[in-house]
Amino acid sequence: MPAATVKAGGEVYIPPINKNFSLLPAKRGKFFSKFYVISLKNSYTPSYTPSPILGLSRGHRMPLTATGISAFESGRIHPDTFIHVVINMILDPFEIIEFYFYLGTLCSSNECNWRIESTDQQLDLEKLKRQEPILFYDELTLYEDELADNGISTLTLKIRCMPSGFFILLRFFMRVDGVIIRCFDTRYHYEIGNSYILREYIERESPISSLKPEFQSTSDINSVITQLKINVHQLEKLFFKTSN
Protein backbone atom coordinates (compact mmCIF):
# COMPACT_ATOMS: atom_id res chain seq x y z
CA MET A 1 0.00 0.00 0.00
CA PRO A 2 1.71 3.18 -1.08
CA ALA A 3 1.60 6.05 1.35
CA ALA A 4 -0.52 9.02 0.48
CA THR A 5 1.33 12.27 0.02
CA VAL A 6 -0.23 15.41 1.37
CA LYS A 7 0.70 19.03 1.12
CA ALA A 8 -1.55 21.74 2.41
CA GLY A 9 -2.77 23.90 -0.35
CA GLY A 10 -1.28 21.55 -2.85
CA GLU A 11 -2.48 18.34 -4.32
CA VAL A 12 -3.34 15.07 -2.82
CA TYR A 13 -2.51 11.73 -4.23
CA ILE A 14 -4.97 9.06 -3.31
CA PRO A 15 -3.25 5.74 -3.51
CA PRO A 16 -4.90 3.25 -5.83
CA ILE A 17 -7.39 1.17 -3.96
CA ASN A 18 -7.48 -2.18 -5.60
CA LYS A 19 -10.14 -4.79 -5.24
CA ASN A 20 -8.17 -6.90 -2.85
CA PHE A 21 -7.29 -4.10 -0.55
CA SER A 22 -7.63 -5.50 2.88
CA LEU A 23 -9.25 -3.72 5.71
CA LEU A 24 -6.46 -3.99 8.18
CA PRO A 25 -2.73 -4.17 7.76
CA ALA A 26 -1.50 -7.72 7.71
CA LYS A 27 1.49 -6.94 9.83
CA ARG A 28 1.31 -4.74 12.82
CA GLY A 29 3.29 -1.55 12.71
CA LYS A 30 4.14 -1.91 9.09
CA PHE A 31 1.46 0.36 7.86
CA PHE A 32 1.07 4.08 7.79
CA SER A 33 3.31 6.00 10.10
CA LYS A 34 1.38 9.16 9.47
CA PHE A 35 -2.14 10.22 9.78
CA TYR A 36 -4.18 11.38 6.88
CA VAL A 37 -7.50 13.02 6.90
CA ILE A 38 -7.93 14.14 3.41
CA SER A 39 -10.84 16.21 2.45
CA LEU A 40 -11.56 16.68 -1.16
CA LYS A 41 -14.07 18.79 -2.85
CA ASN A 42 -14.68 17.65 -6.30
CA SER A 43 -16.36 19.14 -9.24
CA TYR A 44 -17.50 15.87 -10.71
CA THR A 45 -21.03 15.46 -11.85
CA PRO A 46 -23.16 14.61 -8.84
CA SER A 47 -24.01 10.97 -8.80
CA TYR A 48 -25.16 8.45 -6.28
CA THR A 49 -23.52 5.56 -8.02
CA PRO A 50 -20.18 4.52 -6.66
CA SER A 51 -18.36 4.08 -9.92
CA PRO A 52 -17.33 7.69 -10.59
CA ILE A 53 -16.11 7.94 -7.04
CA LEU A 54 -14.09 4.80 -7.37
CA GLY A 55 -12.63 6.04 -10.57
CA LEU A 56 -11.70 9.22 -8.88
CA SER A 57 -10.00 7.38 -6.10
CA ARG A 58 -7.65 5.37 -8.18
CA GLY A 59 -4.45 7.30 -8.39
CA HIS A 60 -6.11 10.58 -9.24
CA ARG A 61 -4.77 13.93 -8.22
CA MET A 62 -7.26 16.33 -6.87
CA PRO A 63 -7.06 19.87 -5.59
CA LEU A 64 -6.94 19.88 -1.85
CA THR A 65 -8.89 21.96 0.59
CA ALA A 66 -7.50 22.97 3.92
CA THR A 67 -9.91 20.82 5.94
CA GLY A 68 -8.18 18.30 8.08
CA ILE A 69 -4.72 19.36 7.13
CA SER A 70 -4.01 21.29 10.29
CA ALA A 71 -4.33 18.15 12.34
CA PHE A 72 -1.95 16.47 10.00
CA GLU A 73 0.60 19.23 10.22
CA SER A 74 0.48 19.59 13.96
CA GLY A 75 1.67 16.01 14.25
CA ARG A 76 -0.24 15.47 17.47
CA ILE A 77 -2.21 12.51 16.35
CA HIS A 78 -3.40 9.87 18.70
CA PRO A 79 -2.01 6.56 17.56
CA ASP A 80 -5.39 4.91 17.75
CA THR A 81 -6.77 7.15 15.10
CA PHE A 82 -7.97 5.49 12.01
CA ILE A 83 -6.91 6.70 8.65
CA HIS A 84 -9.38 7.52 6.02
CA VAL A 85 -9.87 9.53 2.96
CA VAL A 86 -12.92 11.71 2.94
CA ILE A 87 -14.42 12.90 -0.24
CA ASN A 88 -17.07 15.53 0.09
CA MET A 89 -19.50 15.57 -2.73
CA ILE A 90 -21.66 18.60 -2.81
CA LEU A 91 -24.82 17.50 -4.48
CA ASP A 92 -26.77 20.62 -3.76
CA PRO A 93 -26.23 23.51 -1.35
CA PHE A 94 -27.98 21.69 1.45
CA GLU A 95 -26.51 18.27 1.21
CA ILE A 96 -22.97 17.11 1.51
CA ILE A 97 -22.27 13.46 1.09
CA GLU A 98 -19.07 12.14 2.51
CA PHE A 99 -17.52 9.00 1.20
CA TYR A 100 -15.04 7.28 3.41
CA PHE A 101 -12.26 5.10 2.23
CA TYR A 102 -10.92 3.33 5.22
CA LEU A 103 -7.23 2.75 4.81
CA GLY A 104 -6.22 1.23 8.07
CA THR A 105 -5.74 1.85 11.73
CA LEU A 106 -2.70 3.09 13.52
CA CYS A 107 -1.55 0.83 16.26
CA SER A 108 -1.07 1.75 19.85
CA SER A 109 0.49 -0.16 22.67
CA ASN A 110 -2.33 0.31 25.16
CA GLU A 111 -5.01 -1.90 23.80
CA CYS A 112 -8.59 -1.52 24.81
CA ASN A 113 -10.72 -4.46 25.55
CA TRP A 114 -14.36 -5.36 25.74
CA ARG A 115 -15.98 -5.09 29.11
CA ILE A 116 -19.02 -7.29 29.61
CA GLU A 117 -21.69 -6.57 32.18
CA SER A 118 -24.92 -8.40 32.66
CA THR A 119 -27.93 -6.15 32.62
CA ASP A 120 -31.69 -6.06 32.95
CA GLN A 121 -32.05 -3.72 30.04
CA GLN A 122 -34.23 -5.36 27.40
CA LEU A 123 -33.86 -5.02 23.69
CA ASP A 124 -35.94 -2.10 22.53
CA LEU A 125 -38.16 -4.00 20.13
CA GLU A 126 -40.31 -0.98 19.39
CA LYS A 127 -37.27 0.90 18.24
CA LEU A 128 -36.22 -2.03 16.10
CA LYS A 129 -39.63 -2.22 14.49
CA ARG A 130 -39.65 1.47 13.67
CA GLN A 131 -39.58 2.24 9.98
CA GLU A 132 -36.11 3.42 9.11
CA PRO A 133 -34.11 3.45 5.95
CA ILE A 134 -31.98 0.35 5.68
CA LEU A 135 -28.44 1.47 4.93
CA PHE A 136 -27.02 -2.00 4.72
CA TYR A 137 -28.46 -5.47 4.94
CA ASP A 138 -26.98 -8.89 4.57
CA GLU A 139 -28.03 -12.45 5.28
CA LEU A 140 -25.54 -15.26 5.71
CA THR A 141 -25.70 -18.98 6.31
CA LEU A 142 -22.83 -20.47 8.26
CA TYR A 143 -23.94 -24.09 8.12
CA GLU A 144 -26.93 -26.23 7.31
CA ASP A 145 -27.81 -29.88 7.53
CA GLU A 146 -31.03 -31.70 6.72
CA LEU A 147 -30.35 -34.32 9.35
CA ALA A 148 -30.55 -37.14 6.82
CA ASP A 149 -34.08 -36.04 5.86
CA ASN A 150 -35.23 -35.99 9.45
CA GLY A 151 -35.49 -32.25 9.80
CA ILE A 152 -33.20 -29.27 9.66
CA SER A 153 -30.29 -27.74 11.51
CA THR A 154 -29.09 -24.30 10.46
CA LEU A 155 -26.96 -21.48 11.72
CA THR A 156 -27.77 -18.18 10.05
CA LEU A 157 -26.86 -14.54 10.44
CA LYS A 158 -28.63 -11.34 9.58
CA ILE A 159 -27.24 -7.86 9.83
CA ARG A 160 -29.10 -4.64 9.36
CA CYS A 161 -27.73 -1.10 9.53
CA MET A 162 -30.02 1.83 10.06
CA PRO A 163 -29.33 5.51 10.77
CA SER A 164 -30.02 4.80 14.45
CA GLY A 165 -27.61 1.90 14.77
CA PHE A 166 -27.08 -1.70 13.74
CA PHE A 167 -28.71 -4.97 14.62
CA ILE A 168 -27.44 -8.52 14.28
CA LEU A 169 -29.32 -11.77 14.69
CA LEU A 170 -27.41 -15.03 14.91
CA ARG A 171 -29.86 -17.91 14.93
CA PHE A 172 -29.33 -21.60 15.48
CA PHE A 173 -32.53 -23.38 14.47
CA MET A 174 -33.06 -27.10 14.64
CA ARG A 175 -36.09 -29.29 14.09
CA VAL A 176 -36.22 -33.05 14.29
CA ASP A 177 -39.46 -33.82 12.48
CA GLY A 178 -42.20 -34.87 14.88
CA VAL A 179 -39.82 -34.72 17.85
CA ILE A 180 -38.40 -31.37 18.84
CA ILE A 181 -37.84 -27.76 17.81
CA ARG A 182 -34.91 -25.84 19.21
CA CYS A 183 -33.93 -22.24 18.59
CA PHE A 184 -30.98 -20.38 20.09
CA ASP A 185 -30.94 -16.69 19.22
CA THR A 186 -28.19 -14.17 19.83
CA ARG A 187 -29.04 -10.56 19.12
CA TYR A 188 -26.72 -7.59 19.08
CA HIS A 189 -28.14 -4.10 19.07
CA TYR A 190 -26.04 -0.99 18.90
CA GLU A 191 -27.62 2.43 19.09
CA ILE A 192 -25.67 5.47 18.03
CA GLY A 193 -24.44 7.38 21.04
CA ASN A 194 -24.16 4.38 23.32
CA SER A 195 -20.84 3.18 24.69
CA TYR A 196 -22.01 -0.41 24.58
CA ILE A 197 -23.72 -3.00 22.43
CA LEU A 198 -26.64 -4.80 23.99
CA ARG A 199 -26.47 -8.56 23.53
CA GLU A 200 -29.37 -10.88 24.16
CA TYR A 201 -29.04 -14.65 24.16
CA ILE A 202 -32.11 -16.88 24.33
CA GLU A 203 -32.36 -20.66 24.25
CA ARG A 204 -35.79 -21.97 23.37
CA GLU A 205 -36.97 -25.50 22.79
CA SER A 206 -40.06 -27.69 23.08
CA PRO A 207 -41.10 -31.18 22.10
CA ILE A 208 -43.29 -30.91 19.04
CA SER A 209 -45.99 -32.98 20.76
CA SER A 210 -46.42 -30.17 23.30
CA LEU A 211 -47.15 -27.56 20.63
CA LYS A 212 -50.58 -26.59 19.43
CA PRO A 213 -51.44 -28.45 16.21
CA GLU A 214 -51.14 -25.35 14.04
CA PHE A 215 -47.52 -24.93 15.09
CA GLN A 216 -46.49 -28.55 14.77
CA SER A 217 -45.72 -28.55 11.09
CA THR A 218 -45.54 -24.91 10.07
CA SER A 219 -42.46 -23.64 8.33
CA ASP A 220 -42.89 -20.15 9.76
CA ILE A 221 -40.00 -20.16 12.20
CA ASN A 222 -40.84 -16.79 13.70
CA SER A 223 -44.31 -17.87 14.71
CA VAL A 224 -43.13 -21.22 16.07
CA ILE A 225 -40.46 -19.80 18.33
CA THR A 226 -42.97 -17.72 20.24
CA GLN A 227 -44.50 -21.04 21.31
CA LEU A 228 -41.28 -22.62 22.54
CA LYS A 229 -40.24 -22.79 26.15
CA ILE A 230 -37.47 -20.39 27.13
CA ASN A 231 -34.74 -22.17 29.03
CA VAL A 232 -32.00 -19.56 29.02
CA HIS A 233 -32.31 -15.79 28.73
CA GLN A 234 -29.22 -13.62 29.14
CA LEU A 235 -28.79 -9.91 28.62
CA GLU A 236 -25.38 -8.31 28.51
CA LYS A 237 -23.85 -4.97 27.74
CA LEU A 238 -20.66 -5.16 25.77
CA PHE A 239 -18.79 -1.94 26.49
CA PHE A 240 -16.30 -0.83 23.90
CA LYS A 241 -15.57 2.54 25.52
CA THR A 242 -14.90 3.52 29.07
CA SER A 243 -16.52 6.93 28.98
CA ASN A 244 -20.19 7.91 29.19
Place this chain on the structure above:
Amino acid sequence: MYVLFKMSHNQPIIFNNEWSISTTHGSILPSEGPKRQEYEQNLSTSHLPDMIFDKTTLKIIHIENKLEILFNAFDALKNIDLYNNIEQIPKVSMSEVWAKSRTKDRELDYVKPYDWTYTTRYKGIIKTEYASSNRESGGGGIHPSNK
Protein backbone atom coordinates in the same frame (compact mmCIF):
# COMPACT_ATOMS: atom_id res chain seq x y z
CA MET B 1 -25.21 13.19 6.71
CA TYR B 2 -23.31 9.94 6.81
CA VAL B 3 -23.50 7.58 3.94
CA LEU B 4 -22.44 4.01 4.04
CA PHE B 5 -20.33 3.19 1.13
CA LYS B 6 -19.44 -0.27 0.04
CA MET B 7 -16.57 -0.31 -2.39
CA SER B 8 -17.06 -3.86 -3.51
CA HIS B 9 -18.57 -7.05 -2.25
CA ASN B 10 -15.92 -7.86 0.29
CA GLN B 11 -15.03 -4.35 1.26
CA PRO B 12 -16.01 -3.03 4.64
CA ILE B 13 -18.52 -0.30 5.11
CA ILE B 14 -17.82 2.42 7.60
CA PHE B 15 -20.78 3.13 9.81
CA ASN B 16 -21.07 6.48 11.52
CA ASN B 17 -17.33 6.94 11.35
CA GLU B 18 -17.02 4.50 14.20
CA TRP B 19 -17.64 0.98 13.03
CA SER B 20 -16.34 -1.03 10.16
CA ILE B 21 -18.73 -3.74 9.03
CA SER B 22 -17.83 -6.38 6.50
CA THR B 23 -19.30 -9.61 5.29
CA THR B 24 -17.77 -12.26 3.10
CA HIS B 25 -19.68 -14.91 1.21
CA GLY B 26 -18.23 -18.14 -0.04
CA SER B 27 -19.12 -21.49 -1.47
CA ILE B 28 -19.70 -24.70 0.42
CA LEU B 29 -16.70 -26.49 1.86
CA PRO B 30 -16.02 -29.47 -0.43
CA SER B 31 -17.09 -32.82 0.98
CA GLU B 32 -13.69 -34.30 0.31
CA GLY B 33 -10.18 -33.31 -0.57
CA PRO B 34 -7.34 -31.58 1.25
CA LYS B 35 -9.39 -28.55 2.31
CA ARG B 36 -11.95 -30.77 3.90
CA GLN B 37 -9.30 -32.87 5.60
CA GLU B 38 -7.65 -29.82 7.08
CA TYR B 39 -10.96 -28.53 8.32
CA GLU B 40 -11.82 -31.84 9.95
CA GLN B 41 -8.40 -32.07 11.51
CA ASN B 42 -8.65 -28.60 12.97
CA LEU B 43 -12.00 -29.46 14.48
CA SER B 44 -10.90 -32.97 15.45
CA THR B 45 -14.03 -34.52 14.03
CA SER B 46 -15.55 -35.72 10.80
CA HIS B 47 -19.07 -35.30 12.14
CA LEU B 48 -19.92 -32.08 10.39
CA PRO B 49 -23.00 -30.59 8.76
CA ASP B 50 -23.55 -31.28 5.05
CA MET B 51 -23.19 -27.67 4.08
CA ILE B 52 -20.50 -25.59 5.70
CA PHE B 53 -19.92 -22.09 4.39
CA ASP B 54 -16.38 -21.83 5.62
CA LYS B 55 -15.64 -18.57 3.85
CA THR B 56 -18.75 -16.81 5.05
CA THR B 57 -18.04 -14.30 7.78
CA LEU B 58 -19.37 -11.20 9.43
CA LYS B 59 -16.94 -8.87 11.08
CA ILE B 60 -17.76 -5.76 13.08
CA ILE B 61 -14.83 -3.63 14.17
CA HIS B 62 -14.87 -0.68 16.49
CA ILE B 63 -12.29 1.29 14.60
CA GLU B 64 -10.93 3.55 17.28
CA ASN B 65 -10.47 0.91 19.97
CA LYS B 66 -9.79 -1.96 17.60
CA LEU B 67 -12.42 -4.20 19.12
CA GLU B 68 -13.99 -6.85 17.02
CA ILE B 69 -17.06 -9.03 16.85
CA LEU B 70 -16.55 -11.95 14.55
CA PHE B 71 -18.86 -14.63 13.22
CA ASN B 72 -17.75 -17.65 11.24
CA ALA B 73 -18.70 -21.28 10.78
CA PHE B 74 -15.47 -22.72 12.14
CA ASP B 75 -15.86 -21.18 15.57
CA ALA B 76 -19.54 -22.08 15.64
CA LEU B 77 -18.74 -25.71 14.84
CA LYS B 78 -16.05 -25.73 17.49
CA ASN B 79 -18.74 -24.83 20.01
CA ILE B 80 -20.78 -27.95 19.30
CA ASP B 81 -20.67 -30.28 22.23
CA LEU B 82 -20.53 -33.45 20.16
CA TYR B 83 -20.14 -36.15 22.80
CA ASN B 84 -21.39 -34.80 26.11
CA ASN B 85 -24.97 -34.82 27.36
CA ILE B 86 -25.69 -37.73 25.09
CA GLU B 87 -28.98 -38.41 26.82
CA GLN B 88 -30.20 -34.94 25.77
CA ILE B 89 -29.61 -35.51 22.09
CA PRO B 90 -32.93 -35.93 20.32
CA LYS B 91 -33.70 -39.13 18.49
CA VAL B 92 -35.59 -39.34 15.25
CA SER B 93 -39.27 -40.14 15.61
CA MET B 94 -38.90 -43.71 14.39
CA SER B 95 -35.89 -44.52 16.52
CA GLU B 96 -37.66 -46.40 19.25
CA VAL B 97 -39.54 -48.67 16.85
CA TRP B 98 -36.40 -49.10 14.86
CA ALA B 99 -34.20 -49.93 17.83
CA LYS B 100 -36.72 -52.43 19.23
CA SER B 101 -36.89 -54.29 15.97
CA ARG B 102 -33.12 -54.65 15.96
CA THR B 103 -32.34 -55.57 19.52
CA LYS B 104 -30.24 -58.42 18.28
CA ASP B 105 -28.33 -56.27 15.88
CA ARG B 106 -25.07 -55.78 17.68
CA GLU B 107 -23.89 -53.22 15.19
CA LEU B 108 -25.86 -50.63 17.11
CA ASP B 109 -23.35 -50.76 19.90
CA TYR B 110 -20.48 -49.93 17.67
CA VAL B 111 -21.61 -46.46 16.77
CA LYS B 112 -20.43 -43.88 19.22
CA PRO B 113 -23.34 -41.50 19.69
CA TYR B 114 -22.74 -37.85 18.92
CA ASP B 115 -24.84 -34.72 18.63
CA TRP B 116 -26.07 -35.26 15.11
CA THR B 117 -28.24 -32.13 15.39
CA TYR B 118 -25.11 -29.92 15.47
CA THR B 119 -26.47 -27.78 18.26
CA THR B 120 -24.20 -24.85 18.95
CA ARG B 121 -24.32 -22.28 21.72
CA TYR B 122 -22.03 -20.03 19.77
CA LYS B 123 -22.77 -16.33 20.13
CA GLY B 124 -20.08 -14.96 17.92
CA ILE B 125 -16.70 -14.00 19.25
CA ILE B 126 -15.76 -10.70 20.75
CA LYS B 127 -12.09 -9.99 20.80
CA THR B 128 -9.43 -7.38 20.66
CA GLU B 129 -8.16 -6.72 17.21
CA TYR B 130 -4.53 -7.78 16.83
CA ALA B 131 -4.97 -10.05 19.81
CA SER B 132 -3.48 -12.84 17.82
CA SER B 133 -0.06 -12.20 16.38
CA ASN B 134 -0.51 -14.39 13.37
CA ARG B 135 -3.69 -13.08 11.89
CA GLU B 136 -4.17 -12.16 8.33
CA SER B 137 -6.56 -9.48 7.39
CA GLY B 138 -9.27 -9.89 4.81
CA GLY B 139 -9.77 -13.34 3.40
CA GLY B 140 -12.39 -14.25 5.93
CA GLY B 141 -11.11 -17.74 6.45
CA ILE B 142 -10.53 -19.52 9.68
CA HIS B 143 -9.46 -17.34 12.52
CA PRO B 144 -8.10 -18.58 15.77
CA SER B 145 -10.50 -17.58 18.47
CA ASN B 146 -9.78 -16.53 21.99
CA LYS B 147 -13.29 -16.79 23.20
